Amino acid sequence: MLEIEINRKAYPDRGGRVHVALSDLSLRVKRGELVCIVGPSGCGKSTLLNVISGLDHDVDGVVTMGGVVPQHGIGFMFQEPRLMPWLTVLENVMLVARSDEARQRARELLTAMELGDVLHAYPGSLSGGMQRRVALARAFVIDPSLLLMDEPFVSLDAPTANRLRNMLITLWQRCNTTVVFVTHDLREALSLGDRVCFLSGAPGQLVLDLPIDLPRPRSADDAAVLALQSKLLQEHPELLAGLASNKSAEENPQ
Amino acid sequence: MKLAFPREEATLRVTSLLAFIALWQVAAWFMQSSTLPTPTVVCTRVYEEVISWVLPRHLGITLWRVVISFVLAMLIGTIVGIAMGRSRRLDLLLDGWLILGLNIPALVTIILCYVWFGLSDTTAILAVAINKIPTVIVTVREGARAVDRDLLQVAKAYRLSFWTTLFRVFLPQLYPYFMVGARSGLSLIWKIVLVVELLGRSDGIGFQLNMFFQMFDIAGILAYTLVFAAIVMLVEIAALRPLEQRLTRWRG
Numbered sequence: 001m002l003e004i005e006i007n008r009k010a011y012p013d014r015g016g017r018v019h020v021a022l023s024d025l026s027l028r029v030k031r032g033e034l035v036c037i038v039g040p041s042g043c044g045k046s047t048l049l050n051v052i053s054g055l056d057h058d059v060d061g062v063v064t065m066g067g068v069v070p071q072h073g074i075g076f077m078f079q080e081p082r083l084m085p086w087l088t089v090l091e092n093v094m095l096v097a098r099s100d101e102a103r104q105r106a107r108e109l110l111t112a113m114e115l116g117d118v119l120h121a122y123p124g125s126l127s128g129g130m131q132r133r134v135a136l137a138r139a140f141v142i143d144p145s146l147l148l149m150d151e152p153f154v155s156l157d158a159p160t161a162n163r164l165r166n167m168l169i170t171l172w173q174r175c176n177t178t179v180v181f182v183t184h185d186l187r188e189a190l191s192l193g194d195r196v197c198f199l200s201g202a203p204g205q206l207v208l209d210l211p212i213d214l215p216r217p218r219s220a221d222d223a224a225v226l227a228l229q230s231k232l233l234q235e236h237p238e239l240l241a242g243l244a245s246n247k248s249a250e251e252n253p254q
Numbered sequence: 255m256k257l258a259f260p261r262e263e264a265t266l267r268v269t270s271l272l273a274f275i276a277l278w279q280v281a282a283w284f285m286q287s288s289t290l291p292t293p294t295v296v297c298t299r300v301y302e303e304v305i306s307w308v309l310p311r312h313l314g315i316t317l318w319r320v321v322i323s324f325v326l327a328m329l330i331g332t333i334v335g336i337a338m339g340r341s342r343r344l345d346l347l348l349d350g351w352l353i354l355g356l357n358i359p360a361l362v363t364i365i366l367c368y369v370w371f372g373l374s375d376t377t378a379i380l381a382v383a384i385n386k387i388p389t390v391i392v393t394v395r396e397g398a399r400a401v402d403r404d405l406l407q408v409a410k411a412y413r414l415s416f417w418t419t420l421f422r423v424f425l426p427q428l429y430p431y432f433m434v435g436a437r438s439g440l441s442l443i444w445k446i447v448l449v450v451e452l453l454g455r456s457d458g459i460g461f462q463l464n465m466f467f468q469m470f471d472i473a474g475i476l477a478y479t480l481v482f483a484a485i486v487m488l489v490e491i492a493a494l495r496p497l498e499q500r501l502t503r504w505r506g
Contacts, residue, residue, distance in 0.1 A: 053411050076411035082404050086426040086504045095422055096412040122504040142412070 002029040002052075002070075002146060002178055006061035008203075009047060020203040021047040025061075027197060027206060034172060034179040036189035039199030045182040048204065049076075049148045052180060065146060065178075075139030075147040075177070079154060081131035083123040089134050090119040097142045109137040113167060129160035136164065140171050147172075149181045153188070162219060165192060169217065190228055191220040198236075208236065291473040299477040308462075309481060316458040317485070319375070319447050323382035324439060330383070331390025331435065336428070338391065339398020355388035360446050364453055373454045382446050389442065390435045397431030429501040437494060444486060 009022040021044035029035050039045050050056035052063050053074055063069065083092045093106040110119060113133045123131050132152060139147055149168075153161040169192070172179055183189050189196045190212060198208040210232075214224050275293050282292040291299075303309035338345045338352075367381035401424060409419040451460025459478055466474035 055407060055410055072413055074411065074413070076408070078404070078408070080404065082408045084405060084423060084426070086429075087422070088504075095418070096414065098418075124504065138412075148411075 001031060002063075002065045002180075004028070004048075004052060004061075004063050006048075006051065006059060006063075008060045009044070009051060009056075009058075011047075011058070022051075023203040023205060025199075025204060025206055029178055029180060031178055032176045034181065034192060034194045036181045036183060036193035036196045037199060038183060038186055038189045038196055039204060040201050041184055043199045043201050044204035045184075045199060046150050048199075049150050049180065049182055052146075053148050070146055073142060073145040075142060075144035077132075077135055077139050077147070077149045077152040079151045081123070081128070081135040083131055083134055083138075085122060085124050088120045088122055089115060089126070092123065092134055093138045093141050096138055102141060105143075106137065106141050109141055109171075110134070113137055129156055129164065132156065132164055133167065136167060136171070140175060140177075143175060144177050147177045147179045149179065151183050151185075154185075158220075161188075165220070166217070168192070186232070187220045187225060187229055190214075190225045191218050191222070289472050291476065295473050296476045296480060299473045300481060303474075303477055304481075309478065312457055312459050312462050312478075313481065313485070316447060316451065316460070316482075319379055319382065319451075319458065320440075320443055323379045323386065323447070324436075324443050326379065326383040327386035327390055327439060327443070328432075328436065331387045332394050332428075332432070334387070335391040335394025336398045339395040339401075345395070352388055352391055355384075356392065360385045360449065364446075364450050368454045375455070378447075378450045378455055381450050382443055385446050386439055386443055390439060393431050393435040393438070394428060397428040401427050426501075433494070433498050433501065440486075440489065440494075444482070 004025065004027040006022050006025040008020065008024075010018050010020045013019040025048070027035075037045055037048065047056065051059050051061070052070075053076055054063075054070065084095065087095060089110065090106060093110060094103060097106070107116075107119070110116060113136070115130065115133055115137070118126060118130070123134065126134070135152070139149075153164050156164070165188070168179075171177075181189070181192060186196075193212050196210045196212060197206055198210070199205065200207045212228070214222075214228065218225055278293055282290050300309070334348070338348055363384050364381045367377050367384070371377040371380065405423055405427070406419070409423045414423065447458070448460035448463065451458035452464045453460075455461050459482060462478055463475055466472075466478070
């Protein structure tokens with residue numbers, strides 16, 4: 001069980017004023033659950049992931065996993081692939097787990113993700129979709145107990161993004177990883193999550209916690225997903241304004 | 255322009271070298287003066303100096319000084335440069351010293367070092383290193399400032415060890431700056447070492463050149479210069495260029 005209790009998370013903005021990014025946020029994620037966190041841009045979603053991962057310690061609150069502060073076994077996928085350009089594909093994956101078993105696992109993962117031919121290529125020669133696949137392999141090579149994903153599939157074309165989502169679901173089901181997936185795309189959240197949590201605009205607070213009972217496998221284009229999305233938009237128009245994937249989600253609606 | 259074949263490149267380089275020698279020969283014929291000996295005379299002189307072991311001995315001593323002061327300057331310059339690039343406070347604290355260090359004439363440092371620390375080999379190496387360190391600092395500091403925070407965040411998120419982060423994530427971003435520092439460093443050190451030797455040592459190429467100057471032995475000066483230039487080129491071709499290619503392979 002991943003337990004997140006954040007009383008207040010603030011940081012000085014560029015003008016030096018205090019910006020409260022998150023407040024009174026309480027979230028529990030069961031082991032092996034995939035939770036999507038949705039909210040408008042600037043509501044503190046990335047900040048939340050940084051706090052969970054321990055990248056950001058300066059917070060009034062606690063994050064525990066199985067009763068202790070999570071230290072190892074955290075996978076993190078960022079908005080950009082963030083691969084080391086001077087390391088080959090295989091070396092990039094091996095960077096985070098250096099043992100003989102890890103090497104074997106890295107090769108298997110990369111081959112399963114159809115990257116077997118480019119193990120020794122440098123990231124600069126790969127397409128954006130391929131780079132993200134490498135980043136996904138890097139996240140899973142450590143067999144993470146917790147995987148944090150910060151809008152990892154933005155700026156990809158729809159088929160590539162769908163393919164990556166399918167790969168994520170396959171790996172997640174195989175590894176029984178707890179996943180916290182942040183996105184501003186409601187349809188993506190509905191198609192991936194066991195649960196979708198909605199954050200308000202800054203300071204981010206949990207405003208709706210919605211279990212998704214749709215059967216898997218699902219895709220973002222399924223009729224059921226689209227129906228659920230329009231139902232939500234009708235029931236909570238003020239909450240979800242700007243979050244539907246066919247509208248611009250860049251503006252903070254509040 | 256991109257050359258199609260390495261052979262073409264080699265031809266151009268050799269042609270340029272031959273043209274230089276030809277020009278030299280022609281100039282020497284026209285002047286008919288002892289102040290400009292012909293290439294043949296100089297080459298004969300090189301041969302004599304080499305088989306008598308005088309040149310190799312002095313060259314060896316000079317190279318030794320170059321290597322030690324180069325390594326020292328790169329090491330200290332890199333450490334201080336990274337520290338200044340990463341810490342704003344340290345940067346402000348040391349920036350004034352750095353500007354001073356960059357602008358003090360080499361000759362002043364050399365003279366003061368000899369006066370304060372005595373005419374020894376250690377002093378000679380120290381004087382050369384002191385001249386070089388500030389330029390290494392400036393180059394490396396630039397690199398350390400440009401380090402990609404996003405990639406360091408990856409290292410932190412995956413809990414990479416300090417050494418893994420340093421050698422696999424942080425330092426590779428500085429390699430291009432090291433190469434610039436090493437190149438400009440070597441060319442500066444070659445020059446300063448000779449001055450240091452001329453002023454306060456009784457061996458090395460600088461000392462020999464001073465002797466030839468006293469005796470107006472131009473063939474000797476040119477012979478030593480020629481060998482020295484050849485060594486510099488060799489270092490570039492055999493060490494720096496392969497190293498650079500290795501370090502920047504991923505850009506290919």
